[in-house]
Amino acid sequence: MNFQEQMNGYKQQVEAYLEQLPMSGAPEQLKEAMRYSLLSNGKRLRGILTLSSCEMAGGSAEEALPFAAALEMIHAYSLIHDDLPAMDNDTLRRGKPTNHVVYGEALAILAGDGLLTHAFEVMAQSAHPRAFDALREIVKAAGIGGMLAGQTLDVTMQGTEPNMDLVRDIHQGKTAALLTAPVTAGLILAGASPMQTESGRRYGYHLGMAFQIVDDLLDLEGDPELMGKTLGKDEEEGKLTWPACVGVEWARQDAEDHIRHAKSALTVFGTRAAFLQSLADFSLHRAQ
Ligand code: GRG
Secondary structure, three states: OOHHHHHHHHHHHHHHHHHOOOOOOOOHHHHHHHHHHHOOOOOOHHHHHHHHHHHHOOOOHHHHHHHHHHHHHHHHHHHHHHHOOOOOOOOEEOOEEOHHHHHOHHHHHHHHHHHHHHHHHHHHOOOOOOHHHHHHHHHHHHOOOOHHHHHHHHHHOOOOOOOHHHHHHHHHHHHHHHHHHHHHHHHHHOOOOHHHHHHHHHHHHHHHHHHHHHHHHHHHHOOHHHHOOOOOHHHHOOOOOHHHHHOHHHHHHHHHHHHHHHHHHOHHHHHHHHHHHHHHHHHHHOOO
């Protein structure tokens, strides 16, 4: 199976699992707003990373599915809230009108809250012996010292002079944290050693940093059709991005360096790392 076939296989597994989530107890309108964003056309990278990391360390993708789904739910919540008028005020996401444009602000906030809390419900239902350790990785990444810390800096420091240390902290929190947790959680579920899990953490950090630098570059020079959202807003709104700190050419170079570090962090897994190493290259060259 080549890389693209493997990607598609993991993506289908994640999407089939998300599609059948019962979301029991949710009023119909809330469920509809949650499913609108959750099932829209995302790359499913966080889910794919969870399943493939678990398999890389000898586990089964099946046992990692609730955690892959939880990460996609947390990601979808962050996008819904990020798009709200009080935050980035975006009207287009994944090629469709944003959640609040369709359902109104109140229901969009609730759909985000619903996805976040349901993610924990789904993980808590897992009978996996290491479920709690995997859940701890995910809580930390999504929480106040992870994604929320990055987003807080992003929102509050907007318009200030670009500064490399600050942008590094923003990127690590808002993006790298939620791309690292799928890897460490997947490895933990597979019973990987602490040393292997730390290698996965280094991979996730560098992958995440590169991913956000590429996102910053795509905002400057990407194709809005492919990206499925409005581009060019970062510069307009004085967002702290890596190209704003070092320029476009250096930013591209730095993204390449991060990908090199990400790939070499996985050498402890030998040939089993091939898929995740190709995924790192894919993230560097992505157009969406
Ligand atoms: C608590 C009010 C409140 C808000 C939370 C934490 C947060 C808001 C937002 C985090 C935000 C964020 C949008 C980070 C950027 C990360 C990023 C590059 C997202 C896009 O990821 P892709 O390209 O998206 O994987 P797809 O659509 O493919 O899943």
